[in-house]
Amino acid sequence: MHEAKRAHRPPRLALLGVGFAYAPQPGATETSGNSAPSAVPSAGQGSPAIPGRQVLSGVDLAVPAGAFVQLAGPSGAGKSTLLRLFCRLEEPQAGAVLLDGADIRELAPPLLRRRVAYLQQTPVVAPGSVRENLLLPFAFKAAAGEVPPDDAALVALLARLAAGDIPLGQEAATLSVGQRQRLCLARALLTRPDALLLDEPVSALDPESARAVMDAAESYCLDDGGTVVLVSHAEFEPRRVSPQLFRLEGGRLHPETPAAEA
């Protein structure tokens, strides 16, 4: 098994006994019963967050460096929440989240999020051109001293995502969803993250864009040594990697055996 080889090294990402419940609705009295809690749709998540609902309980997960982990499970099972815990977009009520063996709370959040890049389910572009969008991560204090890539590098990166035909000067808002998702993935890769968190990255995309995004994710893992945690409804058929499969259900994580892969 792989674990034996890597035993001396802490996993790149890990969850230790993580418990998570949505915050109770502000102002609401805390009742334990099912007093018809109202569902609040939350940004970037496919399923509504019901205040006070326990989503994860005692979840352990170790993702070795360079691994490709795929999470499946019914909607509302907490797959997005689990991803968001790794970059502190959610805070667990119990347990700890580790990056290379250290609690992620020890890192300044901007630095953490550059190392553990989270790609939102619905691609979000900033106002401005494709170029401005790609250079956005270099506009923040966390990137002080870094040299932004030149146009040639940006074009090469887009080409890797089968998006080399998009002019850098084009308004990002005019792109199709598929193009925007590729732009967002390219932008996330520009900060050279250690890990990539993909939240249903292809669910809204045309097959061509979906293939380009997944190929890029596989290449990031295999060629660049990056770590990938993918939430997906299994419509993704990997070409080169063999993902470690997990199923999230009832607040717990269950390993799954891959369906007959060489």
Added chain:
Amino acid sequence: MDAPAAISVATSVAAGATAAASSGVLHIENWRLALALVFSLVAGGCSLALKLGLGRDIAIGTVRTFAQLFLMGWVLGWVFQADSPWLVMGLFLVMAGAAAHTARGRVKEKAVRFAWPMYGGMAAVYLLVTVTVTGAIVAAKPWWTPQYFLPIGGMVLGNSMNSVAVALDRLFSDMRARAAEIEMRLCLGADAAEASADIVRSAVRAGMIPAVNSMMAVGLVSLPGMMTGQILGGSDPTLAIRYQIVVMLMIVGATALGSTLLTLIIRRRCFGPGMRPLLR
């Protein structure tokens, strides 16, 4: 409801008192004051005829107008006589508290707690602006002379209270509406301030615009309260406009300072530990 009335009361009563002291202003006898109730009846009639359902509010509003203004007139008379800086400051802080309370009530967001920074920030900013006006520009001696300090302070509060409410309401609603955009920037390594810079800018802008626009219309469309009060009181219009110019500029300054400071302070409260956006 209380605060705008209380504040504008302070303003007009005090301005009136100042004016009345300077020259003979026509006295409104009780029965003539009662005659003004005709206007309330007209409003009530409209409500009745068009089934607006405002009758109750008009009645309550009329009673409150009488009660609050008579009370404020009495309080001001007492404070003017007592001539104590502590009393003047105390009344100013009560007015600032009422302004903050009103502004807070106009902001619909309930998930973020912002009452105390709001009270503190508004009191501090408006005190600074008022002291600057009475101490340095009008050069009242002493600077806390209630006839100057309270009406000017009241105008600062009454006018910029709205700007703070508008700015904060905009801040919170944009934080929610543009949550995905904030999150996108955070995920690219922005800190909380960088991720919400655009939103803060448009919130402060929204708060300031009415005050800036009012500078365009003043004198052409509107003859503002203080100037009107002074003219009614028999002041030379050329002196009244000098006061009004100071008032207009001070309101713009107070609006800018108040909405900027409070938006910046309260923006921080929209993020939890780990720069995690709380509104979405």
